[in-house]
Amino acid sequence: MSADPAIGIYGSAGRMGRTIAALLPAFGVRLAGGADAGDDPAPLARDADVLVDFSAPGALATNLAAARGACTPIVVGTTGLTGAHHDLIDQAAAEIAVLQTGNTSLGVTLLAALVCEAASRLGTDWDIEIVEMHHREKVDAPSGTALLLGEAAAAGRGEELANDSVVGRAGLTGRRIEGTIGFASLRGGSVAGDHQVVFAGDGERLELGHRAESREIFARGAIRAALWLRGKPAGRYTMAEVLDL
Structure with a gap:
């Protein structure tokens, strides 16, 4: 694990992805890169210390598979998930650290x-x-x-x-x-x-x-969650744990 953490962003071209990328320097974090629709998510999973996913429900399965393949923790902030998506998250959490939330604020x-x-x-x-x-x-x-x-x-x-x-x-x-x-x-x-x-x-x-009042609050919370998740053992985590609630 590098001393200077690197975050990879799934959905990097979207509103949240762009906002997260812009705020990373303020946290002393490097951008490992981004992946969007049509991109292979696996290389980014190998390059990042931790991933954040703000893409789309339809991309979750392949993004989780890439994270599992690279043993890289992932924060899932994508909304509109179904029960089937949550089953996939549970399966991934048996092998890697996964923090899923409907809001990172x-x-x-x-x-x-x-x-x-x-x-x-x-x-x-x-x-x-x-x-x-x-x-x-x-x-x-x-x-x-x-x-x-x-x-x-x-x-x-x-x-x-x-x-x-x-x-x-x-x-x-x-x-x-x-x-x-x-x-x-x-x-x-x-x-x-x-x-x-x-x-x-x-x-x-x-x-x-x-x-x-600004999308930045979600981006700051996502970065904080990603840094907290880095190094955690396999399991399913929540934002409440980030705040020790």
């Missing part, structure tokens, strides 16, 4: 911990609704961050989000079912990312939120 990581704590203490008679807004170019909804926050709320209640989530409402939906976690997604303009978790009780509301 340190503030969002702490917010998720607060949401989990609030959900565990307030109970199911407090309704939970998650509202998120992103720029007009975002292609997945709800956002990975909204789902991360929903998972934190469900975990606080000792439940699985898949059993409780309600995504969007239209028409005659009937009354709200106790214990469900609702999601509303807004898209427009150049919003980097706004998330609000609303706990609505009888006669009072608790609102916990986060606003991203």
Whole structure:
């Protein structure tokens, strides 16, 4: 392992990839290179001390295979993942260190911990609704961050989000079912990312939120996560562990 760490970026031509590359010098980190659609991910995996993946769900399988082949740890920040993608991540984590997250912001990581704590203490008679807004170019909804926050709320209640989530409402939906976690997604303009978790009780509301003012916060968190992951044994890790939560 080199004394001067080198990070390789999958999805280097995208918004996040470009932002991460621009910030690496401030962390004293070298850029090992980048790979994008149509590129072979294997050479970059061999050249890097740690990888970050902000490409696309369709590229995850080959990127993970390259990381496994080179025994290189990888931070997966790509959103829009399915259960099949998470199975691939679990398989990779048996051989290499993998940190997967829907959001690399340190503030969002702490917010998720607060949401989990609030959900565990307030109970199911407090309704939970998650509202998120992103720029007009975002292609997945709800956002990975909204789902991360929903998972934190469900975990606080000792439940699985898949059993409780309600995504969007239209028409005659009937009354709200106790214990469900609702999601509303807004898209427009150049919003980097706004998330609000609303706990609505009888006669009072608790609102916990986060606003991203710049994409740089995600890039800084991704770099910090990558440096933390470097040298870790095989396993699946989270951003909460980066902050020792």
